Amino acid sequence: MATPAIKRILVPLDGSPISESIVPYAAGLAKAIGSGLVLFQAIADGADAESSKAAEAHL
Helix, strand or coil, X not given: CCCCCCCEEEEEECCCHHHHHCHXXXXXXXXXXXXXXXXXXXXXXXXXXXXXHHHHHHC
């Protein structure tokens, strides 16, 4: 199998239902072109402990 032109697809997530709804489409695209999928969720510096724990549980 040839090396894909796109090696990885980065999917930024913000915890919203809209951002999560794209994951199956990105996964399908990655599979179709033979690339990897990287899910990324950033937590703002100084975010409260509750927000950080919610983000960790989500991963």
